[in-house]
Amino acid sequence: SDRGMEKRNQTPTSPNPHATTMTSFLSATAAVRSRNGEKCLPIHNSEGGATISVSFDGQNLAIGTGKYPTASYHDDVGIDHGITQAPWERRFSPYEFNGGTTLAISGKDYAVVAADTRLSSGYEILSRNISKLHPLTEKCVLGSAGCKTDVDQLRSVLDIKMKVYAHNHRKPMATPSVAQMLGNTLYYKRFFPYYAFNVLAGVDSEGKGAVYSYDAIGSFERTPFSASGSGQSFLIPLMDNVISHKNRLDEKRDLEAEEVVEIVKDAFITAGERDIYTGDAVEIMIIRSDGIQKELFQLKAD
Amino acid sequence: LKDDAKKSPVRTSQNAPTPFQILYFKYATAISTIPSSTSILTTALILTMSLSLQPGGSSTRAPPTGTLSAPGNAVTTRPITTGTSVLGIKYRDGVMLAADTLCSYGSLAKYKNARRLLPVNSRTLIGGSGEYSDLQAIDDLLRRNALEDRCTADSLYEEENDAEDCAKEVWSYLRAVMYNRRSKMNPLWNDIVVAGFRQNDDGSTSEEPFLGIVDKIGTAYEDDILATGFGGYIALPLMREKYRPDMEEGEARALLEDSLRILFYRDCRALNRVQIAKVTRDGGVLVSDPYELDTYWDFKGFVTNKGEMGTDGGW
Numbered sequence: 001s002d003r004g005m006e007k008r009n010q011t012p013t014s015p016n017p018h019a020t021t022m023t024s025f026l027s028a029t030a031a032v033r034s035r036n037g038e039k040c041l042p043i044h045n046s047e048g049g050a051t052i053s054v055s056f057d058g059q060n061l062a063i064g065t066g067k068y069p070t071a072s073y074h075d076d077v078g079i080d081h082g083i084t085q086a087p088w089e090r091r092f093s094p095y096e097f098n099g100g101t102t103l104a105i106s107g108k109d110y111a112v113v114a115a116d117t118r119l120s121s122g123y124e125i126l127s128r129n130i131s132k133l134h135p136l137t138e139k140c141v142l143g144s145a146g147c148k149t150d151v152d153q154l155r156s157v158l159d160i161k162m163k164v165y166a167h168n169h170r171k172p173m174a175t176p177s178v179a180q181m182l183g184n185t186l187y188y189k190r191f192f193p194y195y196a197f198n199v200l201a202g203v204d205s206e207g208k209g210a211v212y213s214y215d216a217i218g219s220f221e222r223t224p225f226s227a228s229g230s231g232q233s234f235l236i237p238l239m240d241n242v243i244s245h246k247n248r249l250d251e252k253r254d255l256e257a258e259e260v261v262e263i264v265k266d267a268f269i270t271a272g273e274r275d276i277y278t279g280d281a282v283e284i285m286i287i288r289s290d291g292i293q294k295e296l297f298q299l300k301a302d
Numbered sequence: 303l304k305d306d307a308k309k310s311p312v313r314t315s316q317n318a319p320t321p322f323q324i325l326y327f328k329y330a331t332a333i334s335t336i337p338s339s340t341s342i343l344t345t346a347l348i349l350t351m352s353l354s355l356q357p358g359g360s361s362t363r364a365p366p367t368g369t370l371s372a373p374g375n376a377v378t379t380r381p382i383t384t385g386t387s388v389l390g391i392k393y394r395d396g397v398m399l400a401a402d403t404l405c406s407y408g409s410l411a412k413y414k415n416a417r418r419l420l421p422v423n424s425r426t427l428i429g430g431s432g433e434y435s436d437l438q439a440i441d442d443l444l445r446r447n448a449l450e451d452r453c454t455a456d457s458l459y460e461e462e463n464d465a466e467d468c469a470k471e472v473w474s475y476l477r478a479v480m481y482n483r484r485s486k487m488n489p490l491w492n493d494i495v496v497a498g499f500r501q502n503d504d505g506s507t508s509e510e511p512f513l514g515i516v517d518k519i520g521t522a523y524e525d526d527i528l529a530t531g532f533g534g535y536i537a538l539p540l541m542r543e544k545y546r547p548d549m550e551e552g553e554a555r556a557l558l559e560d561s562l563r564i565l566f567y568r569d570c571r572a573l574n575r576v577q578i579a580k581v582t583r584d585g586g587v588l589v590s591d592p593y594e595l596d597t598y599w600d601f602k603g604f605v606t607n608k609g610e611m612g613t614d615g616g617w
Contacts, residue, residue: 092379094484096519119523124534127523149481149520192485 095147095195096121099277100132101231102143103264104201105243106209106224110257113201113211114264114284115143116231116299120277128280128301135292136162140175140202141285142182145229146216147195154194157185175202179212179220186218193217197228207289231271231278238267257286265297272299377488381433383407385418386571387533388429389561390495390513391541392526393554396582397497397511399429400558402566403592404573411573419579421587423448423466425498425507427579428476431530432492432518440490443479444472468507469498469581473514473522481520489518493530498581509583529561532569537561551580563595567604 099120104113115132118125134142134155142158144151161181165173173181179200186194198214213226225243227235242263245252255263261284272279279299286293388401405413418437419429422444430437448466452458455465467475473496483489494516500508514524527545529538544557555578566574574597579589599605 092377092487092489094487094489094519096521098521121521126521126534127525129525130523147519147521149477149484149522152477152520152522153481 094192095150097146097195097230098126098148099230100145101227101229101235101268101271101275101278102132102145102197102199103227103235103239103267104143104199104211104225105239105260105264106201106211107257107260108254109203109207109209109288110260111201111203111209111211111287112257112260112264112284113141113143113199113287114268114282115145115229116268116272116278116280116282117296118277118280119148123276125280131283133283133285135285136178137172137175137202138291139172139287139289140178140200141287141292143199143201143228144196146197150194151196154185154196154198158182161185175200175204175210176222178202179210179222182212182214183218183220186214186216188218190217197232199226199228201226201285202287203289209287229278231268231275234271234274235267238270257288261286261295268297268299377486378433378436378491381436381491383412383434384571385416385431385434385437386569387529387531387537387565388418388431388493388495389533389537389541389558390429390497390515390528391545391549391554391558392511392513392547393549393551394547395551396499396580397427397513398551398554398558398578398580399427399495399497400562400576400578401429401431402562402573402576404571404575405434406571409570411571414573414575415592417577417589419577419589421579421589422472423451424586425466425581426469426472427497427581427587427589428472429495429497429530429579430492433490436490436492437494440476440479440492440494444476447475465505468501469496469512470500470514472496472498473512473516473524476516477520477522480516480518484519491518493517495528495530497579498587499583507583511581532572533561533565536565536568540564559595563597566595566597 099118100116102113102115104111113133117129117131119127119130130148132143132145132151134144136142136158142155144154158181162173162178165177165181182198182200186196186198193216195216197216200210200212200214200220202210204210211223211226212220213223213228214220225239227239240246241248243255243260264284265282268278268282280301281299282297284295284297286295383405385405386402388399390397390399392398399419401418403415403417404411405416413434416434418431418434419427420437420441421427422441428441428444430440451465451467476494476496480490480492480494496512496514496516498512500510500512502508512524513526513528514522515528515530516522517530526547527538527541529541540561541557549557558578559576562572562576563574565572574595575592576595577590577592579587581587
């Protein structure tokens with residue numbers, strides 16, 4: 001009787017197996033991250049691609065113990081082949097990177113948009129003359145690199161929306177409106193994105209050149225120029241110097257459309273030299289209020 | 303988010319969750335079960351691991367544990383019975399396709415007389431590589447469409463009606479089918495080559511031949527010469543070298559046979575029993591019976607052990 005009461009009133013000495021010292025998700029990651037910079041769960045692939053095995057048995061958090069190595073790094077391709085990490089089953093991926101580079105530059109009363117014509121898959125070239133440029137109206141062209149099947153689907157969806165708009169408003173869509181609609185269409189698929197890196201180029205209602213850059217989920221901005229795709233790292237620094245006139249001492253002047261086309265050709269020769277996914281030919285379009293001019297410029301086919 | 307988690311605790315694979323949806327759902331579960339801090343941490347840790355944005359997409363990420371899919375509603379994860387390359391080439395009179403008649407079961411050469419070049423209607427031909435059962439499903443689907451076209455056309459007589467889909471229509475339709483399946487994460491595991499002619503605006507068959515390809519995620523493009531699988535590495539460079547737009551039928555056939563022979567030498571999952579098929583303007587679709595290709599195994603490179611050649615050797 002008394003003993004029973006005593007026992008019931010007694011505070012248990014052993015800790016409750018279901019209680020932990022972590023009281024929230026945030027403090028859990030903070031605790032983990034605070035140990036030695038190497039032994040961290042990765043947050044972003046900018047942290048060198050390190051991943052680590054973690055096990056939690058209800059009470060103890062075990063990091064990097066057991067048979068799997070700690071803080072291992074992927075090779076550049078991101079495929080580990082079960083060498084440094086535990087082997088796992090390769091799953092079907094709905095995406096594939098088909099390569100390509102697009103570039104768009106806006107001018108006073110024109111916009112120039114260009115894209116290479118190579119379609120790749122891994123190290124194979126599937127085709128050397130596939131167009132990545134798609135006129136949406138007479139005054140605006142969409143250039144997309146990335147996963148071709150998603151790009152084709154995006155174009156079909158946009159074409160339908162533009163048709164509906166033209167029926168309802170009895171006029172074709174203006175370029176800034178197309179830009180907004182494209183952003184919305186991409187965000188509509190926020191949780192299973194279109195793997196498309198877009199640039200939109202055209203002339204606005206006042207006749208001035210307009211270029212918009214996008215990311216895969218629809219955030220966009222009107223910019224003086226835009227490059228996207230596998231060769232963007234080679235083109236953007238060059239454009240910063242030549243188009244935006246950064247880090248130059250001579251005076252900036254407005255460029256004519258023909259000069260910009262020559263710059264674009266040189267830019268693609270440069271990108272094609274170092275990027276394996278860029279090459280074969282460049283399709284260049286000059287968009288003005290009175291129409292679109294096209295040109296096809298051959299590049300090295302290697 | 304709490305309500306979402308309560309509403310749909312079980313998901314079938316009919317609307318199988320994509321990796322993104324799975325993350326979203328797990329996040330919802332994590333928040334809704336706050337009292338139990340154990341499950342938060344486990345879920346949170348799994349969540350963090352799957353959040354790491356490794357390049358290569360979901361194929362290099364560990365499969366999310368606790369994927370909720372009801373049994374019996376499985377999705378395609380890998381091909382089982384497969385066909386190897388299909389080759390296609392445009393020539394003077396039309397388009398020609400070639401493929402061998404082998405269906406492999408992994409490394410077993412299981413079916414040595416399988417038909418991989420299939421007529422869809424009187425003016426379109428498809429050739430498929432990859433999973434053979436999915437190819438049969440596609441063939442069923444296309445022939446069902448063709449039958450419906452014939453039955454609902456203005457005339458029952460083939461010569462008079464242009465209701466049959468031309469090759470370009472079949473190609474576009476197939477692209478939509480493949481894209482739809484991949485968006486449900488349950489692909490038809492094939493690369494399909496479509497051969498035939500374009501259609502004029504009035505519905506009559508055009509003079510211009512058409513050769514296009516659709517892969518398992520819906521990548522669709524057309525060209526003068528096409529090859530799937532291993533053919534892309536071994537046969538395509540040879541065909542690109544020898545191709546001329548106005549080749550005679552004999553030349554085109556010889557080129558395809560040579561390519562198939564070389565594929566047999568170098569592709570482990572190929573066979574020398576082959577089929578050729580063609581679509582011509584006047585003759586419609588013709589598929590040959592399977593026949594054997596002659597092979598020559600006395601090349602010095604095949605016979606001599608490379609280790610003996612005095613250089614650094616090799617196999």
